[in-house]
Amino acid sequence: MQFRNLGSWLILGATLTFLIGPFIIIIFAGASAGNSLAFPPEGLSLKWYLKVFTVESFRASFVLSMGLAIFGTLAALVLGVPAAYALNRYKLPGDEMIRTIVAAPIIVPGIIVGLALLRYLVVPLNFTVTVALFFAHTALILPYAVRVVSSSLNNLRSDMEEAAVLLGCSRVQAFFKVVLPNIRGGVLSAFILGFVTSFNQVPVSLFLSGPGVRTLPIDMLSYMEITYDPSVAALSALLAFMSVAIVFAAERLLGFSRYV
Amino acid sequence: MSDAFVRLSDLTLSYGKSVAVPDLNLDIREGELIALLGPSGCGKTTTMRAIAGLLAPTSGRIVIDGRDVTRLSANKRGIGLVFQSYALFPHLNAFENVAFGLRLQKLPQAQIRARTEAAIATVGLTGFEARKPAEMSGGQQQRVALARSLVMEPKVLLLDEPLSNLDARLRLEMRIELQRVQKATGVTMVFVTHDQAEALAMADRIVLMRDGKIVQLGTPADLYDRPETAFAAGFMGFENILRLEDGDLVSEHGRAAVGYHAQAPMLGWRPDAVSVGTGPLQGRVVASSFAGGHREYVLDTPLGPVNANAPVSLAQVGVGEQVAFDLPLASARPLFA
Amino acid sequence: MLALPAAVFACLLFLVPVMILLSEAFRMDGSWSLQGYVDFFAKPLNRTVFLRTLKLGVLVAGTAAIIGYAAAFCIVNLPARTRGGVFGLVVLPLMISPVARTYAWIVILGRTGIVNNAIVGLGLSDTPVRLLFTETAVFLGLLQLFLPLMIISLVSAMENIPRDAIPAARVLGASWVQVFFRIILPLTKEGLVVGGTLVFTGALTAYITPAILGGSKVLMLETLLYQRVNVANDFVSASVIAMILIVMSFSANLVLKRLASART
Numbered sequence: 001m002q003f004r005n006l007g008s009w010l011i012l013g014a015t016l017t018f019l020i021g022p023f024i025i026i027i028f029a030g031a032s033a034g035n036s037l038a039f040p041p042e043g044l045s046l047k048w049y050l051k052v053f054t055v056e057s058f059r060a061s062f063v064l065s066m067g068l069a070i071f072g073t074l075a076a077l078v079l080g081v082p083a084a085y086a087l088n089r090y091k092l093p094g095d096e097m098i099r100t101i102v103a104a105p106i107i108v109p110g111i112i113v114g115l116a117l118l119r120y121l122v123v124p125l126n127f128t129v130t131v132a133l134f135f136a137h138t139a140l141i142l143p144y145a146v147r148v149v150s151s152s153l154n155n156l157r158s159d160m161e162e163a164a165v166l167l168g169c170s171r172v173q174a175f176f177k178v179v180l181p182n183i184r185g186g187v188l189s190a191f192i193l194g195f196v197t198s199f200n201q202v203p204v205s206l207f208l209s210g211p212g213v214r215t216l217p218i219d220m221l222s223y224m225e226i227t228y229d230p231s232v233a234a235l236s237a238l239l240a241f242m243s244v245a246i247v248f249a250a251e252r253l254l255g256f257s258r259y260v
Numbered sequence: 261m262s263d264a265f266v267r268l269s270d271l272t273l274s275y276g277k278s279v280a281v282p283d284l285n286l287d288i289r290e291g292e293l294i295a296l297l298g299p300s301g302c303g304k305t306t307t308m309r310a311i312a313g314l315l316a317p318t319s320g321r322i323v324i325d326g327r328d329v330t331r332l333s334a335n336k337r338g339i340g341l342v343f344q345s346y347a348l349f350p351h352l353n354a355f356e357n358v359a360f361g362l363r364l365q366k367l368p369q370a371q372i373r374a375r376t377e378a379a380i381a382t383v384g385l386t387g388f389e390a391r392k393p394a395e396m397s398g399g400q401q402q403r404v405a406l407a408r409s410l411v412m413e414p415k416v417l418l419l420d421e422p423l424s425n426l427d428a429r430l431r432l433e434m435r436i437e438l439q440r441v442q443k444a445t446g447v448t449m450v451f452v453t454h455d456q457a458e459a460l461a462m463a464d465r466i467v468l469m470r471d472g473k474i475v476q477l478g479t480p481a482d483l484y485d486r487p488e489t490a491f492a493a494g495f496m497g498f499e500n501i502l503r504l505e506d507g508d509l510v511s512e513h514g515r516a517a518v519g520y521h522a523q524a525p526m527l528g529w530r531p532d533a534v535s536v537g538t539g540p541l542q543g544r545v546v547a548s549s550f551a552g553g554h555r556e557y558v559l560d561t562p563l564g565p566v567n568a569n570a571p572v573s574l575a576q577v578g579v580g581e582q583v584a585f586d587l588p589l590a591s592a593r594p595l596f597a
Numbered sequence: 598m599l600a601l602p603a604a605v606f607a608c609l610l611f612l613v614p615v616m617i618l619l620s621e622a623f624r625m626d627g628s629w630s631l632q633g634y635v636d637f638f639a640k641p642l643n644r645t646v647f648l649r650t651l652k653l654g655v656l657v658a659g660t661a662a663i664i665g666y667a668a669a670f671c672i673v674n675l676p677a678r679t680r681g682g683v684f685g686l687v688v689l690p691l692m693i694s695p696v697a698r699t700y701a702w703i704v705i706l707g708r709t710g711i712v713n714n715a716i717v718g719l720g721l722s723d724t725p726v727r728l729l730f731t732e733t734a735v736f737l738g739l740l741q742l743f744l745p746l747m748i749i750s751l752v753s754a755m756e757n758i759p760r761d762a763i764p765a766a767r768v769l770g771a772s773w774v775q776v777f778f779r780i781i782l783p784l785t786k787e788g789l790v791v792g793g794t795l796v797f798t799g800a801l802t803a804y805i806t807p808a809i810l811g812g813s814k815v816l817m818l819e820t821l822l823y824q825r826v827n828v829a830n831d832f833v834s835a836s837v838i839a840m841i842l843i844v845m846s847f848s849a850n851l852v853l854k855r856l857a858s859a860r861t
Binding site (some may be wrong): 008009011012015016018019020022024025026029036037038039040043080082083085086092095098101104105107108109110111112113114115116117119120121135136138141142146176196199200202203206207217220221224228232233235236237239241243244245246251 | 599600602603604606607608609610611612613614615617618659666667668670671672673674684685687689690692693694695696697700701702703704706707709710714740744745748801802804805808809818821822826832835839842843844847849850851855
């Protein structure tokens with residue numbers, strides 16, 4: 001028994017080292033006092049962590065990514081919550097097809113979505129880069145929004161709305177007074193999942209990003225093509241912390257993992 | 261009948277293409293406690309949902325208190341429904357659940373408070389106002405659901421399998437409670453159940469349904485003592501039902517010449533009506549169990565299995581032994597198809 | 598009614614453009630033909646990249662399955678208190694930007710990274726060895742990226758194995774190998790299929806990892822697509838690659854659905 005415990009901890013230890021180790025390394029690589037990316041770092045300092053905040057393009061792309069993540073997710077929820085509700089509660093003609101269409105952006109590789117949007121929508125209709133990115137991110141998050149909200153609707157019995165109607169609610173009132181308060185956790189979870197997904201998204205934005213208008217991950221990729229200095233490591237570490245903090249807080253406050 | 265408070269006329273209810281209830285006619289009197297009884301799929305819940313307005317009839321009319329409500333939407337009918345699952349709003353406490361409908365009517369605060377507290381008192385839950393549904397037992401949740409409907413002073417209160425989610429002790433308590441509330445408020449109550457004991461114990465009248473049709477309508481005593489069909493008799497505890505052909509009792513297992521003559525094509529006996537120990541028929545005991553006041557036997561007979569109850573004063577017959585028994589004509593209930 | 602805006606939005610912004618892109622390879626010189634596909638596979642480089650993508654996808658999914666079973670089995674048998682924490686650590690990387698996750702490998706495999714420092718430090722080689730821009734680097738990056746998906750799928754599948762099934766099999770005389778093939782594998786087949794599809798599709802359609810760790814030396818279909826469009830404005834190749842990726846993803850997805858429904 002002792003031996004088996006040891007063996008199982010060895011396996012878990014190795015797996016976790018493989019999965020988590022690189023982040024530990026990147027945190028230290030970003031804290032290098034030297035000018036090149038190396039491990040072990042040449043002395044420790046916070047200068048690269050501080051430098052990240054002074055790089056103009058990082059600041060601009062951070063703002064863009066934040067905006068896309070927040071507003072893209074909100075738009076996806078505005079479209080997705082009613083869709084999830086309708087698909088969950090009513091037998092619709094062709095609901096399987098609607099489900100497939102709404103879920104499709106998750107199945108088709110992002111780079112193809114980005115390219116197709118660029119070539120047949122953005123260029124012909126002369127969208128600005130920001131508008132194009134906004135639409136693309138909304139489409140990308142829509143499947144997550146529908147899925148997460150659906151699963152929390154599944155846990156809510158539909159006779160709740162009937163009870164509300166019999167007490168005098170209209171269908172719309174029943175949704176806002178009874179359904180929405182009870183799927184709030186699911187909607188917030190969908191928001192967080194959508195936010196993280198959008199913020200970390202690369203392939204869809206790859207073709208759509210234009211000169212001077214780039215999402216943060218794309219900006220990091222192009223920065224890396226020029227130099228391997230530790231600032232990208234520092235930025236990566238900061239972003240990792242941000243994502244983990246958001247998800248950790250969500251789990252504590254909402255029981256995030258119940259919905260995802 | 262002019263005293264109908266709720267009248268269903270020629271009501272046809274269907275889900276898509278499948279007809280659940282064809283052409284139903286039923287009158288319910290004011291202040292009556294009526295049970296819709298039947299096995300699952302008999303149309304009882306469908307009928308109840310149609311009265312509530314949650315299901316639009318394919319054809320026919322529903323009149324409540326002299327007003328045709330057939331096309332009136334559910335939120336304007338003034339009907340209460342206690343759901344089988346209670347359907348309490350999980351994000352609201354007991355008080356807010358009960359006050360929900362009154363708040364929608366935008367009544368003055370003081371009135372909402374007074375009526376809500378009164379309704380909560382009626383169901384005996386004073387002191388539990390601040391509890392959320394998740395913090396209450398099943399029985400308490402059901403009382404909240406009941407109060408939430410009662411507070412709206414509905415013309416008709418519908419209850420969907422009101423006792424099915426409660427344990428045996430609570431079930432008895434709630435049965436008495438529902439009757440008490442009904443008498444106290446005088447509300448017309450329609451409840452749906454598949455449990456004949458429940459219907460017999462609570463209802464003023466029972467509507468026995470099968471395949472969307474009313475099989476028999478009457479008082480509990482009517483149904484219990486005088487079922488008219490084999491189906492009704494089976495539901496009311498007539499466990500031995502046999503066909504009568506040319507003076508012989510006939511089942512799918514065989515026949516026995518008894519020389520009975522009756523108007524009905526079938527005869528039914530409760531286990532109590534079967535006499536064990538004497539009689540012209542023979543059977544072998546395959547199971548025997550002690551049930552307090554009597555002993556329950558299952559006999560293997562040429563007519564198939566026969567269920568019989570015998571007083572404990574009678575000598576016990578062991579499993580495997582042959583025993584004489586009788587299906588007396590005098591205690592048989594004549595039945596029609 | 599309520600689902601309509603979402604469906605219309607997904608159609609206009611997603612379905613229609615993607616369909617047009619896919620049709621591009623079939624429309625050479627104004628008429629319908631398969632010439633685009635013939636031309637694409639005629640080039641040795643394209644064939645190499647196609648086979649490499651397939652190979653890496655299968656390798657990553659296979660390796661993830663092996664590690665995944667071992668790790669999931671250990672996780673499921675942990676006491677409830679440590680289990681949540683360990684599971685959390687497995688899920689954690691999924692929330693982190695793939696750019697950050699992949700960048701870590703540059704630190705590990707780069708010329709002045711840990712591995713090379715160790716090699717030179719131990720005197721195994723005088724000069725740093727090239728580790729970046731190899732298939733191995735891409736393989737490691739992809740495996741690290743998608744292994745959590747496999748572990749999650751297998752853990753949730755293993756949670757459904759009845760508590761006493763494995764001890765019962767042991768008591769009946771089954772060896773651990775027999776236990777795996779006769780009890781664990783059949784009961785977790787569904788989870789393996791889900792995890793396998795997710796990892797395979799993920800590896801196939803990942804862009805960042807091959808871009809950073811493979812560069813132009815180790816092209817995969819996604820990086821090839823990007824290159825063809827950006828360097829050569831070659832939309833026919835892009836259309837062909839898009840079709841290949843979608844067909845592969847959908848077939849994996851179909852297999853998943855077929856197998857999952859066959860069991861219930």
